Structure formats: C-alpha cells, structure tokens
Amino acid sequence: MEFKEIVKNRYACRQYLDKKVPEETIRELLEIMSYSVSAINLQPWRIKVVSDQETKDKLFEATWGQNQVKTCSHLLVLCADVDYPAIIAKFDKTLAAANAPDDMRSAMVELAANVSNGMSPEQKLQWSQNQVYIMLGNAVNGAYSLGLASGPMTAFQPGEFAKILKLPANIVPTALVAVGYPADKFLGKMRYPVDEILI
C-alpha cells in the first residue's frame, strides 16, 4: 500500500468489533512504532499495552467518556520518559555495544547531556512528549498498514492513568491509541488544501 493511501484513508475509529487482534499483529505494530525518529535518537518513550477488559474499564473512567477505550481490542498508552540520566546512560551503552565509532558516540552523548542539562523538568517533559507525538503518527499509520483500525486520543487524565497502571514517576502517559477492527465506517477526511497551509 502506498504511503499516501495510508495517510489519506486511515481515520479515527470510534467503534470497534468485539474481536481481539492477534498478539503477533500487535507486536508487529509495536516494532513499526519502535522505528520512529526522535531527537538525537534518544527514544525517550515507553509503551504500555492494555488488553484486559478490567483495566480498560478502569482507564475509561479517566477519559471523559471515550468509549473506544473500553471497546477497542488493545489500548496503547504512549508514555514520555523523563529520566534523562538513565536515557543517556542506556543510549551510550547501546551505541558502545553496537560498535559505534568512539568519537561519534562520545559527541552524541555529550550533545545529549548538554541539551538535557539545559532543560527544566517541564522542558524535559515537553521534549520527550514531542517525540511521543511522532510515534503517535507512526502508530495510526502502522495500524492501518496492518489492516487495523485505530483512534488516537490525547484528552485523558494522565495522573489517573499512571496510578491505575502503576507507572513509575518518570513515565508520563501522553497519548492513547486504541487499536482493533472497525465497527464504523470511514466517512471521508476534512483537510485543508496545500495552498491554505503554506505560508
């Protein structure tokens, strides 16, 4: 499927069939998401996959009535990681294990440390969340490419989600992507023509 067809035809699915997506398909989607680009390649994200009904029902309570959280097959909770010392240490270790040239590795690690040291906690969160938004795009496109419907959501209570999912303090729920088989239909896309978004 051409990429243009993916971005053109995917839509935010709100109603899902009562049918589970096979775990290997979810795994394939997660792999696609893992290839997302991020600044300095730091990959400051984590994903919580929720498929049991009890947890989805609890999470639903913190989404202002977004039914698809309950009815989707799998709910992907895309989280920002803000523990930069750990992120940079992992980055360094992984580059070393991949036999990256020493000068390239140390330059990238130094850059990452400088950027991270220059940020307030709020800026660190925003930086990580920016990268999560890139991943969100790959999640909805990736789902469609695998024959799945999906629906992104950013209106929910991250604090409640963190509590219900027992997430550590450095992992901040940022966006949700419901995934499943559609029970509704694509009604067409309203997007502004290119001439109207150019400036």
Add this chain to the structure above:
Amino acid sequence: MEFKEIVKNRYACRQYLDKKVPEETIRELLEIMSYSVSAINLQPWRIKVVSDQETKDKLFEATWGQNQVKTCSHLLVLCADVDYPAIIAKFDKTLAAANAPDDMRSAMVELAANVSNGMSPEQKLQWSQNQVYIMLGNAVNGAYSLGLASGPMTAFQPGEFAKILKLPANIVPTALVAVGYPADKFLGKMRYPVDEILI
C-alpha cells in the same frame, strides 16, 4: 512499499546532491503531510517551503552549523499556528461548506473553543507544536515514499527564522525537514527492541 520498510529504511540524511527536487514532487509531499492527524482535526500548522539559496544560507546561520540547511534541495519549515480564534473560525466555516451535520459541527466547534479557552498562551503553543511533531513524522516517511532523502531538525533559533522568513507573530517555527537527493548512505538504524520500550 510497505510502511514497515519506510520507517525501517528512512534515515536522517546529512549530505545532499546538488540537484533540485521537481516542484511537483514537493507538492506531492506537502499533500501527504496535509493528511496528518491532529487533535480535534484543527490542523494548527503552516509550512514555509524554502528553496532559494540565498534564504537557505541566511537560515543556516540560525541552526548552529547544520550544513544540510544550505545543501538540501528544499527546506520545509514546519510551523505551529497559535491563533486559535482564527483556527476555530476556519474550522467552523470549512465544516459548514462541507455540509457537515449541524449538531456535529457545533459540538466540535464548542469543544475546540472550550479547549482553547482553557489554555494559557504557552499551552496553546505546546498543543499546536504537538500536532506539528505528528506532521514531522509524515514528512520524513512521505519523503522516503517518494524516493527522496530527508533530515528532520529541531535545534535551531525559531525567533531568527521568524524574522528572516517575515512570519506573522502567530506562526512559530517548530521543526525543519531538509529534503533532497542523498549524497550519503544509510548506515543502519539503532533502535531499542520492543521488549525494552514496553513497560
């Protein structure tokens, strides 16, 4: 090309051939980008396309030495729009022109107004920038799907960019995507395996 192959094989190109991408290919890329998903479908983004050497050279000065700004064929400056009254008025008008059902249209416009009224100027900027990051992902994937190389950048001086490009105050440069034909090679991707990004 399968979507997985796109996300797996695209890379941040840093060296470009001295060869212009045809305007119709850039146009196709912009169309792909225009289909990006955004919260409440508000599309709070604008794109400035820069291809003349003089402007690229000026912008380069505000990127801490990122050569690809000068050497790429086209530089896409992805901007966040923070003028929510205008964004919502346009959204309303476009839905009406598309004959969207009145109750759906007024519910969406009311939701958008409530969300926007509840945000500080800083939150509005962040909200718009979040959507721009989704578009950034579609830009690099879209470029690859069209046979182009690209390189995303977020380290630059947005204020200088706004001045050089004479952007109005509500249009905030947020991310750059250099586009062109590659003079370097894909050296492979370092990404953490799925098991390490799950939580």
